Amino acid sequence: MCGIIGCSGRSDETLDVLLSGLEGLEYRGYDSAGVALSNGTLSVCKREGEIHRLQQAVDGDLGGPVGIGHTRWSTHGPPSDANAHPHTDCSGGVAVVHNGIVENYADLRAELTDRGHEFDSDTDTEVVPHLVEEELADGATFEEAFRAAVTRLEGSYALAAVAEDSAAILATRHDSPLVVGVGDDAAYLASDVPAFLDYTDRVVYLEDDEFARLETGSWTVTDADGGLIDKSVSRVEWDAEETAKSGYDHYMLKEIHEQPRALRKCLRGRVDERTGSVAVEALEGLNPGSVQFVACGTSYHAALFGAQTLREAGVPAQAFLASEYATSPAPVTDDTLVVGITQSGETADTLSALREAQHRGVETLAMTNVVGSTAARECDRTLTIRAGPEIGVAATKTFSSQVVACNLLSAAVAERGDAREVVEALRDLPGQVQKILDSSRAERVAEEYVDSEAYFFVGRGHHHPVALEGALKLKEISYEHAEGFPAGELKHGPLALVTAETPVFAVATGSGEKATKTVGNVKEVEARDAPVVAVTDGASDVGRYADVVLEIPETHARVAPVLANVQLQLVAYYIAKKLGRSIDKPRNLAKSVTVE
Structure with a gap:
């Protein structure tokens, strides 16, 4: 939901990077798009509708060393040019993009309106640049003002901001993903890796309440108090070609046809056909007395399959809609395992359910497609499904890989008399899927x-x-x-x-x-x-x-x-x-x- 892209260090190419990044985020769903670039002055262009309308509207001279962009999926206010991101303050000197929901925005907006601020949109996001504006007026630096504004917010957010007199992008997150891309001579920021995968495959994942500062060719990450954090740089296994349509009419059809390869990757190195056994490092030593799956949508259907498979093997198991579990959790015991199935590893309801389980002291396992996702980082264990990038909104190959991963989980934690037969069937599965696709x-x-x-x-x-x-x-x-x-x-x-x-x-x-x-x-x-x-x-x-x-x-x-x-x-x-x-x-x- 919604997408953020940022770029520093590409000079006159910044706008192109932002627009291509927004195209790379189209799969997340959106109803409007916009960009803001800083070059001594702040230039903003945004449009309701698809990205091509924004591309037609942008000024060819729009440029600068730093910039941010956004694709919006409406939550507060209908799709419109005014409600599109980025949002600015009264003077037009600060621009902000935001994923998430500012839960106390109504109170903040009323407070700011009483002090003379004027609002142009129906969104919750617009309070943020006005909060920054007030801090700047009191003599704060851009970074000090941004940090102070963030302390006023309640809810979930991934935020990025630029200002007319600054050559930096400032960003932070809380319950909404942000990742920094590390290039040789530039730095990037996005809500998801495909936005900048054409430019770099080296990434730094931000944790909740960490702040990133991106300047020309450099980046730093600090904690809420401003202390420098030594972040490790990871390399993404996907390449840009994997996120292209490759001649198919739609990403969905391409991803349906990618299932044989995705299933082979899910199984590789995890099954031993000679012994009929499963060996998955992430599952070693796991011996739960009961299992609770939490998931949403397609992943919930995989959870239903996983729960039944475990029950058949003698392990008590249930599947719960994550949105219900988070507010009405099921009883647990010391040996309960809670498994969160989430394609992206960022699904808010599933993360809330997993955090509730952790709060209650039970072990958690993330079954996800994204190695560095929030779920993967926060859970005690992670079983990656290895499906590769899935761009189409409707999940296809990830569901198939989730079902196979549930079979691996069942085989790893429960004794089954048909283990060899299951392993043989899994071995043949990619070829059988290909046969269906062909006929x-x-x-x-x-x-x-x-x-x-x-x-x-x-x-x-x-x-x-x-x-x-x-x-x-x-x-x-x-x-x-x-x-x-x-x-x-x-x-x-x-x-x-x-x-x-x-x-x-x-x-x-x-x-x-x-x-x-x-x-x-x-x-x-x-x-x-x-x-x-x-x-x-x-x-x-x-x-x-x-x-x-x-x-x-x-x-x-x-x-x-x-x-x-x-x-x-x-x-x-x-x-x-x-x-x-x-x-x-x-x-x-x-x-x-x-x-x-």
């Missing part, structure tokens, strides 16, 4: 059902999370009504919604009891004239009662959900494409949700 009939299914009134997805056991994820993916990018259910719940209410205009996607693999019962549920919807799309390995006779079959290879029951999900990802993609939707940047959605 899927999903595009033809999309053509057949693109004009339906609604879409329903059902599955049992490990396929219940797949049904939920299939529905979520379709509604995210097509804006069509879609719901997922445990297959057995259809007759307890949702069946009232089933008509000839509502296709039902039924996931059934294997030939056991779950598949047999799912076939019975398919017959129920068939009797209501609803078209049925079966996602199946052909082991049951569900295909006999389906209008269309999307085939997947036979595999272990704990691995099949990944294969079924790939088919449903493709269905969602092609329906959205045929409807002409904005697939990579769905309306109202953001890739990384950093506010609660």
Whole structure:
């Protein structure tokens, strides 16, 4: 949600760096964009809408040694030029960009208004430059004024500021990510690495309440009291090519097709096919008495899968929506493990849930895609899913990698008699995903059902999370009504919604009891004239009662959900494409949700 970019040291290239950085942050979701550059005077340009409108509006002479930019996703006030960032003070001498929410902004705004300040926007952010302005008027330096203003704020924030008479960018964070990019002759600042990956792969992650100062070709990090902090510089494993579309129409389609490679990376060095064992350094010595997963959205569906997998192995496990857990945590014991599944490692609700668990004294594990993320740094242990950069807002390859990582976690902490079979199935998984990508009939299914009134997805056991994820993916990018259910719940209410205009996607693999019962549920919807799309390995006779079959290879029951999900990802993609939707940047959605 929202994006920040900053650059110092590129002189007449600063504007180009800012604009390309904003393009690199488009995947986070936004409704307006803007830039501010300092060169003795402060120049600001911002526009509602997509970045190309900002690019058309900027003055070609806009330049300076330092600058900041922002993509906004509305929280306070509707999308407009006035509400776009950066925001300035009364004199136009200070500009600020902000991710997060200033919870006490109404009180601060009233206080500042009483002292004669005039506001141009509806945003909470605008109080910050006015607070800085007051401190400057009292004789403070720019850095002193910025620090003093920050002490007045309550809530979450990643802040960056420039001033007309300063050659520095000042920045700080609290519960919202910021990272410094270290170049050979320049320094960069961003809310996420892709913003400056074209220029450097060396990064410094800021912790809460640390302050960064970026000047021409140099950077420093200090604590809240101004003390210098010796920060280590990390190297990002991604390269700029990984964040490009590489010939695909959309990032989402590219990332769906990257799943075989992502799964190989997730498994590499972690499974031993000879012994059928799993060896993950981050999980060594882990022996929880119970496990609680906390997650949001797609990651929550992976958590549901992980919890069921552990329960089947005899380990008590539950999955919780992180936003609920943070305010109503479940009971824990000394040997409880709380696992936070978060693609970005910056999801505010999940971080709050993990911090609540830490406050209660239990061990925490971050399952994330980003090595240096807040979750990875704060948790006791980190299991990285190694999916590589995911730019499309709708998660695809990260979900598949999360499901595989949950299998690794289950194998590492619980004794299972089928361990060798699971490891063999995981070994074959990337090739089986590739087979689906090469032969899927999903595009033809999309053509057949693109004009339906609604879409329903059902599955049992490990396929219940797949049904939920299939529905979520379709509604995210097509804006069509879609719901997922445990297959057995259809007759307890949702069946009232089933008509000839509502296709039902039924996931059934294997030939056991779950598949047999799912076939019975398919017959129920068939009797209501609803078209049925079966996602199946052909082991049951569900295909006999389906209008269309999307085939997947036979595999272990704990691995099949990944294969079924790939088919449903493709269905969602092609329906959205045929409807002409904005697939990579769905309306109202953001890739990384950093506010609660």
